[in-house]
Amino acid sequence: MKLLEVRKLSKTFGGLKAVSQLDFDVREGEILGLVGPNGAGKTTVFNLITGIYLPNAGKILFHEEDITGLKPHKIASQGIARTFQLTTLYTNCSALENVIIGHHLKMRTGVWSILCRTPFYWDEEKKAKQSSSKLLQFVGLSGQESILAKNLPHGHQQRLKIAIAISSVPQLLLLDEPVSGMNPEETNEMMALIGKIRANGMTIIMIEHDMKAVMGLCDRIVVINYGEKLAEGSPQQIKENQEVIEAYLGREDDFA
Amino acid sequence: MNKKGFYLICLYVFLLSIPLLVKDAYHIHILIMTMFHIILALGLNFVMNTAQVPLCQAAFVGVGAYTSTLLVMRLNFSFWLSFPIAGVLTGVLGIIVGLPTLRIKGIYFAMATFALGEIIRLLFIGWVGLFGGANGITSIPPPDPIPIPLMGAIEFQTKVPYYYFTLLVLTVCIIIVYRLTHSRIGRASTAIRESDLLAQSTGIDIMGCKVFTFAVNSFFAGIVGAIYAHYFHFIGPQDFTFWQSVEYLVFIVMGGSGTLGGPIIGSIFLTFLPEFLRMAVEFQVVIYGLALILVLLFMPQGIMGLLVKVSSRFAKSA
Amino acid sequence: MELIFLQTCINGLILGSIYVLVALGLTLIFSIMGIINFAHGEIFMLGGFATFFLGEYYGVNFFFSMIISMVMIAAFGVLIERAIFRPLREDPLNVLVISLGLSIVLQNLALIFWGPEERSVAIGFQGIIDVFGMVFSKERLVAFTISAILVVGLYLFIGRTRTGKALQAVAQDFEAAALQGININGINTLTFGVGCAMAAAAGSAMGPIFLVSPFMGIMPVMKAFIIVMLGGLGSVIGAVAGGLILGIAESFGATYLGATFQNMVGFIILMSLLIFKPLGLFGYHE
Numbered sequence: 001m002k003l004l005e006v007r008k009l010s011k012t013f014g015g016l017k018a019v020s021q022l023d024f025d026v027r028e029g030e031i032l033g034l035v036g037p038n039g040a041g042k043t044t045v046f047n048l049i050t051g052i053y054l055p056n057a058g059k060i061l062f063h064e065e066d067i068t069g070l071k072p073h074k075i076a077s078q079g080i081a082r083t084f085q086l087t088t089l090y091t092n093c094s095a096l097e098n099v100i101i102g103h104h105l106k107m108r109t110g111v112w113s114i115l116c117r118t119p120f121y122w123d124e125e126k127k128a129k130q131s132s133s134k135l136l137q138f139v140g141l142s143g144q145e146s147i148l149a150k151n152l153p154h155g156h157q158q159r160l161k162i163a164i165a166i167s168s169v170p171q172l173l174l175l176d177e178p179v180s181g182m183n184p185e186e187t188n189e190m191m192a193l194i195g196k197i198r199a200n201g202m203t204i205i206m207i208e209h210d211m212k213a214v215m216g217l218c219d220r221i222v223v224i225n226y227g228e229k230l231a232e233g234s235p236q237q238i239k240e241n242q243e244v245i246e247a248y249l250g251r252e253d254d255f256a
Numbered sequence: 257m258n259k260k261g262f263y264l265i266c267l268y269v270f271l272l273s274i275p276l277l278v279k280d281a282y283h284i285h286i287l288i289m290t291m292f293h294i295i296l297a298l299g300l301n302f303v304m305n306t307a308q309v310p311l312c313q314a315a316f317v318g319v320g321a322y323t324s325t326l327l328v329m330r331l332n333f334s335f336w337l338s339f340p341i342a343g344v345l346t347g348v349l350g351i352i353v354g355l356p357t358l359r360i361k362g363i364y365f366a367m368a369t370f371a372l373g374e375i376i377r378l379l380f381i382g383w384v385g386l387f388g389g390a391n392g393i394t395s396i397p398p399p400d401p402i403p404i405p406l407m408g409a410i411e412f413q414t415k416v417p418y419y420y421f422t423l424l425v426l427t428v429c430i431i432i433v434y435r436l437t438h439s440r441i442g443r444a445s446t447a448i449r450e451s452d453l454l455a456q457s458t459g460i461d462i463m464g465c466k467v468f469t470f471a472v473n474s475f476f477a478g479i480v481g482a483i484y485a486h487y488f489h490f491i492g493p494q495d496f497t498f499w500q501s502v503e504y505l506v507f508i509v510m511g512g513s514g515t516l517g518g519p520i521i522g523s524i525f526l527t528f529l530p531e532f533l534r535m536a537v538e539f540q541v542v543i544y545g546l547a548l549i550l551v552l553l554f555m556p557q558g559i560m561g562l563l564v565k566v567s568s569r570f571a572k573s574a
Numbered sequence: 575m576e577l578i579f580l581q582t583c584i585n586g587l588i589l590g591s592i593y594v595l596v597a598l599g600l601t602l603i604f605s606i607m608g609i610i611n612f613a614h615g616e617i618f619m620l621g622g623f624a625t626f627f628l629g630e631y632y633g634v635n636f637f638f639s640m641i642i643s644m645v646m647i648a649a650f651g652v653l654i655e656r657a658i659f660r661p662l663r664e665d666p667l668n669v670l671v672i673s674l675g676l677s678i679v680l681q682n683l684a685l686i687f688w689g690p691e692e693r694s695v696a697i698g699f700q701g702i703i704d705v706f707g708m709v710f711s712k713e714r715l716v717a718f719t720i721s722a723i724l725v726v727g728l729y730l731f732i733g734r735t736r737t738g739k740a741l742q743a744v745a746q747d748f749e750a751a752a753l754q755g756i757n758i759n760g761i762n763t764l765t766f767g768v769g770c771a772m773a774a775a776a777g778s779a780m781g782p783i784f785l786v787s788p789f790m791g792i793m794p795v796m797k798a799f800i801i802v803m804l805g806g807l808g809s810v811i812g813a814v815a816g817g818l819i820l821g822i823a824e825s826f827g828a829t830y831l832g833a834t835f836q837n838m839v840g841f842i843i844l845m846s847l848l849i850f851k852p853l854g855l856f857g858y859h860e
Contacts, residue, residue, distance in 0.1 A: 050457060076459035084457075090450040101443045105459035111468075114439040115432060121439070168459060309667055356849045362667045363610055367799065368848040371841040374796070378838040502674050509671065538682040545682070548675030552668060553661060 001028045002064075003172055003203050004049070004080075009058035011041075011048055011227075018044045019227040022058070026172070031194070031204045033218035033235075037247060041227040042207045043085060046174050050082055051075040062172070077105055081165040082174035087157060091150035095141055095160055098149050099132035102167035106131075132167065139163045139193060155186045159193070166197060173197065175206045179213050191217055215239070223247070271423060275416045284415040288487065290527040291422045292480050297507040297519035298433045299476030303469045304513055305437075305445040307452075308358060309366045312373035313504050316474050318380060318496030320346045320481025322387055325396050325491060335399035339482045346478025347471045354470040358463060373498055380493040392492025396485050418487050425483065429476060434516060436472070445469060506548045512558025521559050581708040582825045588714045590821020591721035592783075595776035596794050597801035597813045598728060599769035604802065605745045606765045609659060609666050612673040614773055614798065615791025616680035621647045621774025622786040623688065626695045636697045640720070640778040644771040651770030652763050660762070684788035692790075695781030713782035720779050724772065729810050741765060793837075797824075800840045803847040 004026040011019040019041045026032050034042050047053045049060055051072040060068045067075055090098050107128055113121045136142055139159040144152065149160060158178060165173060178194065179187045191213055198204055208214050214221065214235070221238045223230040225247045231238055238244055278284060300313055320342040327338035357368045380387045387393070398412035399421075410417050436442055444465045447455035452462055485491050503526075511522020526547075530540045555562060600614050611617075624643035628634040634642070658676065662668040702711050732738035743751040744761045752758050780790065801820050805812025820840065 052453075052456070071461075072456035073459050073461045076457055082457055084453065088451050088454045090447055090454065092450060093446065097443075101447045101455075102458045104440060104444060104447075107440050109440055111436075111441070114441060115435055117435060125439075164454070164458060307667075309671065357845075360848060363670055364848050366667065366670055367610070368845050371845040371848070374841045375838055375845065378841070382838065499678065502678065505671060505674070536686075538685045541682040542679050542686070545675040545677070545679030549658060549672055549679070552672045552675070553658065556668075 002026070003028045003062070004205075005059075005061040005064075006045075006049070007059045007061070009045070009048060009060065010056050011044055011053055012056050017227050019048065019055075019224075022224065022227070022229055024222045024229065024232060026203060026205055027220075028171075028203055029198070029201070030219040031198055031206060031217050033214045033221040034205055034207045034224065035209070035214055035221060035238075036224040036230070038209075040224045042224060043176060044227070045224070046082060046176055046205075046207065049075075049174065050080060076168065076170075079168075079171040080174065081168055081170035081172070083158075083161040083165050083176055083178065085176045085180065087150075089149040089157060089160060089164070092148060094146045094148055095136060095152065095156075095163075096129075096132055096145040098160055099135050099163050099167050100128050102164035103128040103131060105168040132163075135163045135167055136160075138196070140189065154181050155190075158182070158190065162193065162197070166202070171203060173202050173204045175204060175208075177207055177209065179208060179210050187213060272420075275419055281415050284419050286527065286531060288415065288419055288422050290524055291426045292484065293504070293507060293523035293527050294520050295426055295429045295476050295480050296504050297511070297523045298429060298516075299473035300504055301508050301513055301519040302433055302436070302445075303466075303473045304508065305442070305449055306466045306469055307362060307449040308466060308470070309362065309505070310369040310470065310473070311366050311498065311501050311505075312353075312369040312376070313473075313477055314496045314498065314500035315373035315376035316346050316350065316477035317481040317484065317500075318376065318491070318493070319349060320478030321485040321491045321496070322380065322393070322481075323478070324482035325393050325485045326386070328397060328486070329393070335397075335482075335486055336402075339399075339479060342482035343475045343479035346481070347475035350471040350474025351467055354467040354474075355463075358466040358470060370498065373501060377493050377496055377498075380496065388492075390493060392490060392495075394490045396489045396491065398489070399486050412486075418483070422483060425479065430516075432472070437516065441465065441468065503544065506544055508558075509548055510551050510558055512560030512562075515560045517563075518558050518560035521563075525559065577706075577708060583822055584708065584710070585714070586822030586825030587818055588710075588718045588821070589825060590818040591718045591725075592776050592779055593794060593797050593801055593821055594725060594814050594817030595721050595772050595779070597798040597805070597817050598725065598810065599772035599776075600795070600798050601802045601805070601809070601813045602728075602741075602765055602772075603769040606741055607659075607663075607762050609663070609669040610673070610799075611659070611769075612670060612795070613654075613677040613680060614769075615793075615795030616677050616684075617647060617651060617770045617791070618773040618777040618780075618794055619684060619786075619788065619791035620650070620680065620777070621770075622695070622777030622781045622790060623684065624774065625778035626693050626781055626786045629696055630693075636695070636778075636782075640775060643778050644774045647774035648767040648771040652767045655763060655766040659766075660759075681788055681791070688788060690788060692785035692787040693781075694785050695778075697782040711783070717779035717783060720775060724775055725810075725814060728768070728772070732810065737764070797840060800844045803844055 002025045006022055006024050009019055009022040010017070022045065024032075034045065036042055044053065048055050051067075051070050051074070054069055058068070059066055062078055062080065067078060070078075090101060093101070107124050109121050109124050112118075133142075133145065136145055139162055141156055141159055141163065144156060149157065152160060158181075162175070162178065165175075175194070179190045182190060187210060194204065194206070194217055206214070206218065218235060220233065221235055222232045223238060223241075223244050230247060231241045231244050233241070274287065275284060296313060296317070300310070303310060323345050324335070324338040324342040327333040327341060328335055333341075353369075353372060357365055357372075360368065381390050383389075401409040401411045403409045412418060437445075444455065444460045447458070447460055448462055448465060456462055484495075507522040507526050508519050509522070510526055511520065512518030526544070529543075533540060533543065551558060557564070596614065596618055599617075600611070603614075604610055621643050624646055625636070625639040628639035628642055629636060654676070658672060659669050662672060697713050697716060700712065702709050703715065732741055740751070740756050740761055741764075743754070743756060744758060751761075776794070777786075777790070780786070780794070784790070797820060801813055801816035804819065805814070805816030823839070
């Protein structure tokens, strides 16, 4: 079942074609890898899907409904979540607070129940806190609840980002370089985590440069270069694709 | 009941009994002014949590003041009706103004609200027929007496009834701000301030949140304006200038933005301070300005931040 | 009839030229340093007072007073930039707030030390010139000439000299400029100094025409903000055009509308510009 469909997506900045006539699908329950050399436009694709950029042409369909051009928070409420490459966290809040904030979509308290502190309010607050604790446990940060996000080591910050993203229980999760800056051990742990998340029913699109992670996790891979789709297929097919190898000139050893 | 609750009740009993202990009308006046300032500072701080700094506070206070005055004096409304209407109207103005302006970045938003504040003030001066021009409006009546069964009525002839009424309004405002802050809405504000990119991606409607907080702030300004008008019995455009907006900003910066206690402490400190520095206005203003500069340079967390640091040091050594 | 029209126009140009000087300083500082200095009007005021005192108490010729004043005030500005603005450079909003504090401190210190009276500044030329039936005071003509010289000088400095090109580089992308070895702190200091010197010159030029007082900086700086927005941030030509336009518009407004609504128009323009110029949250969403 096609969860996300990207049709002839194009985005130009000034004179520069960042993304050009991009076409691909994401099937429910799969992990799709989005790879390509630096500057290929991968993060731009994420920004287009999540509504941060408005495409110049093309359509994005989620559950066969057109979500092109919707505001980012609306797209999030449709069930698409993402992480960012840079340290995009609530830096001066604790890890737990970060995840509680992430529960924004899940909590249904309105102004009146907040002002009157109805039982519903207390109930929702308690549920959010419990859920956040559980999520931190799930990503392996159970002892770190009260540590400020800015004081967490890089690997833990990456996990925190994921905890925040999945707190709204999205159907589609966009991960932007989840293992960047990690050593092999941390990479393995993160891979296991991503596998767990998929096992829980979430569909994932993953931007990554680390070929081990890509090959190890992804069911299918889309390769883009200069904003255009270069190839699409299973990891094995991509590994053997001549054009892809050429695009990554000098990086053939990554495919070993 | 817990410790916090107990101390709060003690504080309240004390505050309620002040008019019995303090007989000098001028001192009561200082307390009333302090309460006005606290309400305004709380509202302003609430907006500033979304990383926007409005510079049109005083003009909104003016909108509330003129609204209530005109409703009472031209349309024979009772204060008890004009007062909430003034607040709501100013809140709606906040929404109308906020929608186009809150999408623009911090420093430009500040400038836009600065321009708006001046436009409003110039309207007060220019539209003589409605607002009385530079001379303002005089002889504004006090609130209607509140009838109490079997005991007569509470008349607003001395400052004391104003004190209790303002205290009541202040309490409600504090509760509102406290509850909103410790909720999904308050957290959304924090999220927007810390990282609006991430906030959007987790479903937070940035504009919605900003407009809401700005509307709450405007509402607070409006109701303070309404009470102000019927307390001073006279209002004029010179009461609602840009420099008063700056003053409210100084309260927050001095007290410490981002906390609940900060604006309260800042307002109390800076409203009482001029009373102890019995000197000409110009000197007071210089001290205000210097205080702002020094605090921003050396104590960006304000007095509240200082207190927190000191108390945590005590806790460590204990 | 046409004569009055023309006279109003030219008066407007003259008034505008003073606004341009103030606006230039502001736009220079904003485009290169990214900060808005609300106390710019007080720099303007101090420039005017410095010229006044040099003339009144030391008998210095007006033009020399103005030059000395520009240097003094530029030095003062440099100190302020270093002590107050630079530590807060990362957050322009904080700079704006602190400049508000500085503004009220300077205004009221001036009030305390020099009193509220308006002082007139002697320029050495007295009287009026009659040109084809239009009457212009010599003071205004001198002011216009000074402005014109300074504006042209600044334009040439930015466009033709090496330092000027460095300024342009920093204005466009200060990280890239830093990587190329340009001394950012030095540029900032220079920019702020030049900006303040411009304001001081404007204040000095204002003295003979409109008198000097502690609060003389408030309205001109507000007008300067409008001009900067009108002409486009960072554009010297834009500031010139904007200043002249505003000067003319006000001149006509004073003649035909009431003073209050005339002032309001400026702020409405400012607000509209801020709202409708594409300065979104982070510039992505079109």
